[in-house]
Amino acid sequence: MILPGATLGMLGGGQLGRLFVLAAREAGYRVLVVDPDADSPAGRLADEHICADYDDADALTRLARECAAVTTEFENIPADALRTLARDVAVHPSAEAVATTQDRLREKSFLRGLGLPTAxxxxxxxxxxxxxxxxxxxxxxxxxxxxxxxxxxxxxxxxxxxxxxxxxxxxxxxxxxxxxRIDLVREVSIVLARGERGNTASYPLADNIHRGGILALSSVPAQIDEALSAKAVEMAVRIVEGLDYCGVLAVEFFVARDGALLVNEIAPRPHNSGHFTVDACVSSQFEQQLRALCGLPLGETRLLSPVAMVNLLGDRWQSGAPRWERLYSTPGARLHLYGKREARPGRKMGHFCVLADTVEEAVRRARALDEALSTPA
Missing domain, CATH: 3.30.1490.20 (ATP-grasp fold, A domain)
Structure with missing residues (x-):
């Protein structure tokens, strides 16, 4: 096991990296972030930000020399950089797993090879x-x-x-x-973790609504029957086992009009639809990423409260700052901003969660707050 006090490496400095850094530092680890953006959200919170390309030889040498283990923030890290690091330090997820999931054709061929249904x-x-x-x-x-x-x-x-x-x-x-294109009833996703010894832990499924291809709202627990939920878990476990995966991974599914459950995409990392875990689960997906990376026992994934999560895109800032006082007046609301200085249309600036006694009430409050944040006084 890699215990608190050790130094960990993170390739990627966006919001997912930032939330990992928060979880790691809270647990007593040091974190080195490599990202070419001098103002990256994760880099500004890390113990040290190495401002360099992901395949920069000097940056990789430092990570291998100073870190007990290295992980990734997103799937477009060059696989060769991960292979280079893996010669000298533990790297999770592996280069092979990342290479499979960063190319849609390889990913779909992999899924077909496992006998899993896709569009x-x-x-x-x-x-x-x-x-x-x-x-x-x-x-x-x-x-x-x-x-x-x-x-x-x-x-x-x-x-x-x-x-x-x-x-x-x-x-x-x-x-x-x-x-x-599939005639859909709904889109759902699952976040799960797999340890080095092959043990897995999955979070409850999320119902997802997208706007313009970007996740807009996730609600948990998903409103699907137990048999379909169990099937999604079984399919996700087959995927992580097929990849010999170590770390946190998300699988997006289509639920077709005819009842079929189809795999849409794999994300070899924590996922936007899993942000609810920070506020509504015993262990967050970022703590789980830390545990898997360090060889620690996986955390408990139990849902503590029904929850709805809403993405905050840069479009909201075009007419001034959102009305945050309305968020703090909403029972059960929790705000998470990513520290990005420039708000651009379509850019993920943060998210908020609303916890309630039922998922229906959480969604109702979240939608009302979503509208109120941008409504003038």
Missing amino acids: PFAAIHAAADLTEAAGTVGFPAILKRASFGYDGKGQVRVAGPKELAAAFASLGGVTCVLER
């Missing part, structure tokens, strides 16, 4: 593949860049085959995945 998909490497892919997948569909896409970026909705060529060109003609 119908086809690979498009060049314009010559468009006709065959269209015939395989059908329409309506979504064309997605195979790599470097998140929060709805790098995606184009395609209603029919005549729109496909233009959509492919708009994404730069790079390798893409064409995916059939």
